[in-house]
Amino acid sequence: xxxxxxxxxxxxxxxxxxxxxxxxxxxxxxxxxxxxxxxxxxxxxxxxxxxxxxxxxxxxxxxxxxxxxxxxxxxxxxxxxxxxxxxxxxxxxxxxxxxxxxxxxxxxxxxxxxxxxxxxxxxxxxxxxxxxxxxxxxxxxxxxxxxxxxxxxxxxxxxxxxxxxxxxxxxxxxxxxxxxxxxxxxxxxxxxxxxxxxxxxxxxxxxxxxxxxxxxxxxxxxxxxxxxxxxxxxxxxxxxxxxxxxxxxxxxxxxxxxxxxxxxxxxxxxxxxxxxxxxxxxxxxxxxxxxxxxxxxxxxxxxx
Amino acid sequence: xxxxxxxxxxxxxxxxxxxxxxxxxxxxxxxxxxxxxxxxxxxxxxxxxxxxxxxxxxxxxxxxxxxxxxxxxxxxxxxxxxxxxxxxxxxxxxxxxxxxxxxxxxxxxxxxxxxxxxxxxxxxxxxxxxxxxxxxxxxxxxxxxxxxxxxxxxxxxxxxxxxxxxxxxxxxxxxxxxxxxxxxxxxxxxxxxxxxxxxxxxxxxxxxxxxxxxxxxxxxxxxxxxxxxxxxxxxxxxxxxxxxxxxxxxxxxxxxxxxxxxxxxxxxxxxxxxxxxxxxxxxxxxxxxxxxxxxxxxxxx
Amino acid sequence: xxxxxxxxxxxxxxxxxxxxxxxxxxxxxxxxxxxxxxxxxxxxxxxxxxxxxxxxxxxxxxxxxxxxxxxxxxxxxxxxxxxxxxxxxxxxxxxxxxxxxxxxxxxxxxxxxxxxxxxxxxxxxxxxxxxxxxxxxxxxxxxxxxxxxxxxxxxxxxxxxxxxxxxxxxxxxxxxxxxxxxxxxxxxxxxxxxxxxxxxxxxxxxxxxxxxxxxxxxxxxxxxxxxxxxxxxxxxxxxxxxxxxxxxxxx
Numbered sequence: 001x002x003x004x005x006x007x008x009x010x011x012x013x014x015x016x017x018x019x020x021x022x023x024x025x026x027x028x029x030x031x032x033x034x035x036x037x038x039x040x041x042x043x044x045x046x047x048x049x050x051x052x053x054x055x056x057x058x059x060x061x062x063x064x065x066x067x068x069x070x071x072x073x074x075x076x077x078x079x080x081x082x083x084x085x086x087x088x089x090x091x092x093x094x095x096x097x098x099x100x101x102x103x104x105x106x107x108x109x110x111x112x113x114x115x116x117x118x119x120x121x122x123x124x125x126x127x128x129x130x131x132x133x134x135x136x137x138x139x140x141x142x143x144x145x146x147x148x149x150x151x152x153x154x155x156x157x158x159x160x161x162x163x164x165x166x167x168x169x170x171x172x173x174x175x176x177x178x179x180x181x182x183x184x185x186x187x188x189x190x191x192x193x194x195x196x197x198x199x200x201x202x203x204x205x206x207x208x209x210x211x212x213x214x215x216x217x218x219x220x221x222x223x224x225x226x227x228x229x230x231x232x233x234x235x236x237x238x239x240x241x242x243x244x245x246x247x248x249x250x251x252x253x254x255x256x257x258x259x260x261x262x263x264x265x266x267x268x269x270x271x272x273x274x275x276x277x278x279x280x281x282x283x284x285x286x287x288x289x290x291x292x293x294x295x296x297x298x299x300x301x302x303x304x
Numbered sequence: 305x306x307x308x309x310x311x312x313x314x315x316x317x318x319x320x321x322x323x324x325x326x327x328x329x330x331x332x333x334x335x336x337x338x339x340x341x342x343x344x345x346x347x348x349x350x351x352x353x354x355x356x357x358x359x360x361x362x363x364x365x366x367x368x369x370x371x372x373x374x375x376x377x378x379x380x381x382x383x384x385x386x387x388x389x390x391x392x393x394x395x396x397x398x399x400x401x402x403x404x405x406x407x408x409x410x411x412x413x414x415x416x417x418x419x420x421x422x423x424x425x426x427x428x429x430x431x432x433x434x435x436x437x438x439x440x441x442x443x444x445x446x447x448x449x450x451x452x453x454x455x456x457x458x459x460x461x462x463x464x465x466x467x468x469x470x471x472x473x474x475x476x477x478x479x480x481x482x483x484x485x486x487x488x489x490x491x492x493x494x495x496x497x498x499x500x501x502x503x504x505x506x507x508x509x510x511x512x513x514x515x516x517x518x519x520x521x522x523x524x525x526x527x528x529x530x531x532x533x534x535x536x537x538x539x540x541x542x543x544x545x546x547x548x549x550x551x552x553x554x555x556x557x558x559x560x561x562x563x564x565x566x567x568x569x570x571x572x573x574x575x576x577x578x579x580x581x582x583x584x585x586x587x588x589x590x591x592x593x594x595x596x597x598x599x600x601x602x603x604x605x
Numbered sequence: 606x607x608x609x610x611x612x613x614x615x616x617x618x619x620x621x622x623x624x625x626x627x628x629x630x631x632x633x634x635x636x637x638x639x640x641x642x643x644x645x646x647x648x649x650x651x652x653x654x655x656x657x658x659x660x661x662x663x664x665x666x667x668x669x670x671x672x673x674x675x676x677x678x679x680x681x682x683x684x685x686x687x688x689x690x691x692x693x694x695x696x697x698x699x700x701x702x703x704x705x706x707x708x709x710x711x712x713x714x715x716x717x718x719x720x721x722x723x724x725x726x727x728x729x730x731x732x733x734x735x736x737x738x739x740x741x742x743x744x745x746x747x748x749x750x751x752x753x754x755x756x757x758x759x760x761x762x763x764x765x766x767x768x769x770x771x772x773x774x775x776x777x778x779x780x781x782x783x784x785x786x787x788x789x790x791x792x793x794x795x796x797x798x799x800x801x802x803x804x805x806x807x808x809x810x811x812x813x814x815x816x817x818x819x820x821x822x823x824x825x826x827x828x829x830x831x832x833x834x835x836x837x838x839x840x841x842x843x844x845x846x847x848x849x850x851x852x853x854x855x856x
Contacts, residue, residue, distance in 0.1 A: 034392040036340070036399075082587065091590075094338060094391055098532070099586050101340065101395075105525050106579030112572035215572075219521065223403065226396045234392075279411040286400035293393060294385045455718060462717035462724060463709040466696070470704050473693030473753075480653065480687070481705045481771060482679030483712075491714055537695070599700055600749050601732055 004135035006252045012141050012210070014241075014248030015148035019203030020221065021228040021240035022155060023196025029172050029235035030192055031083070033096040037104035039225050041197050042204025043218030044107050045071035047115050049205050050213055054123055064205050068198040075193035078103070084186065104218070112215040120213040122205075144206045151202055152241060155195075159237070164191050172235070220282070224251075227285040231292050233299030242300060251284050312438045314554055319445035320507050321546040323452055324523075325530040326539050327499035332528075333536030333596070334460055335492045336472030338395040340524060341382075341402025345497045347519035348375040349504025351409060354422045354514055364428045368505040375501025378405075379493035387486040402521060409516045421515025425508055441510055448506065449543070452499060456539055459495070461599075468492060469537070522575070526553065529578045532585050535592025544593055549578065606631045606807060607652070607683070607775060612661035612671075614647055621647040623831035624661075629775070634801065634808045636818040636839070639828035640851065645811045646688055648828070649777050653685040654678045666774070682774035686781065688811075690760035694753035698744060698763060701752050702735035703728075705767035731770070738769045742796055758789035765796050778810045782817055794821060819843065827851070 024038045049067035052058040058066070086096060129136040159165035167188045208217060228247045232239025259274040276284075292299065324346055331337045353371035356362045362370075378401075386397050409416045416422065433440045459465055470478040471485050478485050508514050526549060534545020556574045560567060585592060607629040614622040622644045629635050639645050650656040652663060654675035663671040665683050673681075693701065709731065711717040711724035739745040742762050747755065752763060761781055768776055781797070782790040794817065797808060812818045818825055819839035827834045827842060829851045835842060842848055 028392070034395060036395070082583070086587070094336060095586055095590060097338060097392065097395060098528070099583050101525070101528065102532075102579045102582030102586070104579070106576050106583065109572040109575040109579065113569055113576065117568050117572075223396070223400045226400075230393075230396070277411055280407060283404050283407055286397075286404050289397060289400060290385050293389060293397065297389055297393065458721075459714055459717055462714075463703070463706075463711035463728075464714045464717045466700060466704050467712060469696055469700075470693055473695060474691040476655070476687065477691035477693065478704075479655070479675040480679065480685050480691075481767060482676045482684070482707065484674075484676045486674075495714060596695055598695075598697060598749065598751070600697065601699055 002134045004133040006249075006256055008132070008135040008137050008141075010245070010249040010252040012144055012248075013251060014245035015145055016203050016206045016210070017221075017224055017228045017244035017247060018241040019148060019151055019199045019206070020225045021232070021244050022237045023200045024225055025229040025232070025234055025237055025240040026168075026192055026196050028229070030168065030189060031087075031096070033093040033100070034226070036097065036101040036222065037107060038100075038196070038200055039204070039222045040104040040107045040111075040218035041071055041075070042200035042221075043208075043213075043215065044111050045197070045201030046205040046208040046213055046217065047111050047215075049201070050120055050122060050208070051115075054120075060122070064202060067205065068201040071201045072194035072198040075197035076190045079190050079193045084189075108215055108218055111218075115215065117215060120208075122209045122213065124209065140209060144210065147202070148206070151199065155199070155237065158195065164188060168192060223282065223289070224285040227289045227292075230289060230297075231299055233302030236299070236301055239299055239301040246300065247285060247288060250288055251281065254284050255281060309438065312442050314550070316438070316442045316445050316510060317554070318543075318547050318550055319442070319449045320503050320510065321527065321530065321550050322449050322543040323503035323506070324500055325527045325534070325542040325546045326452060326456055327496045327503065328527050329531045329536060329539060329542040330456060330460070330468075330499070331492055331496040333531060333538065333542070334465060334468040334472065335489065336391060337489060337492065338391045339398045339493075339496070340395050340528075341398035341400065341405075341521075342496075342500055342527060343519050343521060343523040344398075344402040344405040345375040345378060345500035346504035346507070346523060347405050347409060347516075348378055348497075349501030350508035350514050350518070351416060351422070351504075352501070353505035354425045354508040355415065357426055357509075358422055358424065364426060364509060368502065368509070371505035371508075372498045372501040375504065376494045376498040379495075379497025380490050383490040383493040387489045399521075399524075402524060406516050406519055409519065416516075419516060421513055421517070422508075423513050425512050425514065427509050427512065445506060445510075448502070452502070453539055453543070456499070460537075460539070464488075464491075466599075472537075525575070525578065529582055531592070532582050533592060535594035535596065537596040538592075538594050541592050541594035548593075552577070606666060607809070608664040609648075609652070610662045610664075612648065612651060612663065613659045614644075614651055614656060615659055620831055622651065622658075625828070625831070625833055626661075627826055627833060627836070629807060629809055631774075632801075632805045632807055633823045634797075634810065634821050636822035636825040637809065637811045637828060638813070638815065638818055638825060638842075639834075643828045644831040645828055646779060647831075649685060649779050649811060652678075653683070653777060679771070679773070683777070684768060684771055684773040684775075685777040686761075686764040686768065686779055688779040688783070690757070690764045692752035692755060692760045692763065694751065696752055697749050698739065698752050698755070699732075699735060699748040701763055702739060702766055702770050703731050705770035706731040706735070707771060735766075735770060738766050741799070742766050742769075743792060758785035758793075761785055762789060762793055762796070765793055765800075769796075769800055772804060773806060775807045775809065778808060780811055780813060783813055790817070797821070815839075815843070 020039060020042055024035060027035045045067045048070055049063045052063035052066055053060050124140055127139050129138045159169065171185055171188060207221065224247060228244035229240050231246055232243025254276060255278065263274055328339060328342045331339050349371035352374040353367035356370050357364055357367040382398060382401050386393050410418055430437065467478065467483055467488055471488060475485055530545030530549045531542050533548055535541025553574060556570060560570050609625060609627050612622055612625045625648060637645055647656065651658045654673055658671055662669060665681055668681065670678050670681065710720055710727045717724060739748055744762060744766060755763060781793050785793065801808065822839055824836065825839050825842045826836045827848050834851055835845045835848050
């Protein structure tokens with residue numbers, strides 16, 4: 001494969017995973033538990049967007065925005081009805097994590113009940129892909145990159161130039177202090193859920209547009225998204241973006257590599273060309289995850 | 305006799321899932337190690353035993369033991385990179401490992417027959433017992449459950465079990481009292497793996513046919529439902545949970561006969577209930593139906 | 606017995622411990638005082654292996670221990686308590702005591718299954734000892750209570766009890782009496798001195814309360830901003846100008 005093609009594919013994959021990993025890492029940082037329902041809500045939101053777009057005929061961008069807002073609201077509601085009470089009770093992070101797993105199972109199957117298991121395609125116009133330095137890129141993919149870039153700039157501004165962002169960073173820096181001013185931080189936590197799930201829906205919809213939409217989508221991306229967050233140093237949103245891009249590149253490079261020369265031991269044996277079977281693509285993020293945990297569990301940007 | 309046969313099937317499945325749930329309970333309930341990929345151990349036990357017996361022609365007993373060992377070894381392997389990390393990392397690595405094992409079964413057709421699965425798995429003593437074979441197998445499973453329950457109770461009542469609970473409740477403290485918590489975590493993953501592998505092997509020889517479809521992540525969630533509903537750090541709770549969840553799971557199949565709803569939607573509805581059940585139990589009755597028993601030492605000194 | 610040479614530790618930009626050297630001899634009680642954030646707990650965490658030092662060396666009984674894991678350090682006879690006492694939520698007080706016993710046969714899972722008589726014998730022995738110690742510490746009536754339900758002071762007393770079971774050569778006590786009512790404080794101090802007389806081991810105590818320190822310690826080290834400011838007998842320390850400025854003056 002052309003190097004330019006690998007770069008394009010990696011960037012797109014990295015952009016999609018970034019939007020998903022940001023929210024996961026933020027919830028982990030502020031609330032201290034891994035949210036195993038995160039990607040499930042992304043898939044659920046993508047289904048909402050699909051419904052608005054193809055069944056109600058609303059414009060795609062508007063559909064995604066609506067779906068993101070709605071899913072964000074669900075995030076707030078779940079915090080008010082479940083997580084806030086558990087926090088007040090000082091529930092263990094382990095309990096929280098298992099609850100999110102149960103929630104994930106429920107939400108995935110709610111999608112299945114409403115939209116059935118059959119795969120869906122976002123209706124996209126079929127246009128000739130563009131060629132940039134030998135790499136093929138569709139207009140839809142260009143749009144994905146563009147929107148991902150805007151979303152990330154918006155996130156940066158949100159974190160640094162709003163009251164919410166400042167409060168969030170303050171909580172992140174000093175969790176003891178944040179607990180002392182509980183009311184303020186409760187509001188911030190709800191906003192955080194809103195942002196986390198809205199971003200997840202944007203990322204999830206992009207994945208669904210580029211590939212397919214089906215109820216198990218959320219489960220299928222949970223490992224890469226966690227991997228991206230851990231790779232970048234869990235708790236750090238910028239690290240999550242870096243981790244997602246790194247993972248995007250790693251996946252695409254490993255898939256296109258020919259391991260033949262390596263195993264022929266410099267031409268001693270003729271093994272022909274050896275490429276990783278695409279059936280194992282999902283395993284790449286697992287291998288990278290294990291490597292990170294073995295070598296540097298705090299991630300690329302983390303301290304020892 | 306369809307109802308009698310079905311009842312025996314159901315009870316045999318209770319037994320297999322009770323073993324499976326007890327293996328998870330040891331890791332989660334006692335040691336606090338969150339394992340979201342327990343199905344991988346079940347699959348390893350099932351495939352190892354089935355393949356050794358079908359392809360290598362080894363005796364079934366050897367297959368079952370090899371299945372246990374493979375699964376136990378996998379537990380050690382998995383515990384290695386994560387043994388010094390927090391439980392969040394356990395959760396995600398085990399979840400991922402479960403998927404990798406399934407991918408392996410799906411992709412390595414030369415060994416596992418891929419999506420077609422392994423067929424005609426021999427059953428123990430199948431030529432000798434004809435008519436009441438399923439009753440025989442049920443009794444066999446029952447005996448295995450009883451033995452495993454006894455051995456696990458001995459373990460959890462011992463100083464080893466006390467160390468597990470200490471790691472779960474206060475890992476720092478365990479370290480400060482000289483406990484090698486990393487080694488203990490590897491041990492508990494290995495033992496949990498042995499038991500789950502045993503459950504998997506017994507499952508394979510009972511079903512006669514296994515494929516990657518039998519080892520979807522769904523299975524892990526089911527046994528999580530079992531230990532959350534039944535009660536953690538209590539082996540009886542795990543068994544009770546296996547009975548409750550399995551009864552619910554199997555009985556909803558019949559609902560399809562009366563309500564015009566497709567099997568896919570039915571299974572979605574079923575999993576929604578199990579997911580919500582997990583969440584509600586953790587909120588309203590976190591200890592489960594049978595709570596962890598307080599260990600007291602009656603005055604003997 | 607415990608020798609610390611030039612230990613340094615930073616967290617990001619913050620230098621928590623900055624070149625601390627000190628030596629603790631056998632069979633006595635030593636104190637470590639200093640204002641909040643002076644690096645006392647960090648130093649304890651480094652000695653006990655919970656934190657990795659950035660620089661420096663630590664020797665215990667002539668053996669270098671700064672690269673060992675916490676449990677390996679305990680095996681060599683150096684153990685610690687925590688400032689906020691850890692108390693397993695769902696383990697009883699008696700189980701806590703049994704947990705601390707050294708080298709139990711049944712800690713190995715295979716032994717637990719196969720060497721039942723040996724496990725039983727060691728259990729009886731430890732049970733007897735645990736019950737005696739609980740009586741001495743005035744905790745016996747709570748033996749079947751979950752340790753998570755104890756008061757802060759009782760948890761500290763239990764922490765001491767666990768140390769008794771462990772029988773170490775040296776104990777690092779992190780604020781053993783902070784936030785504890787006077788009666789319990791007395792119990793804790795009494796227990797500590799009893800233990801020392803019986804086993805001839807040494808204590809190294811982090812304390813806020815100068816009173817406690819001067820009552821029980823032979824020698825006191827004063828830590829300020831991650832450095833040793835002064836060392837000497839409690840009387841000398843109380844008259845040291847630098848110490849008065851940095852620490853006592855503020856109280």
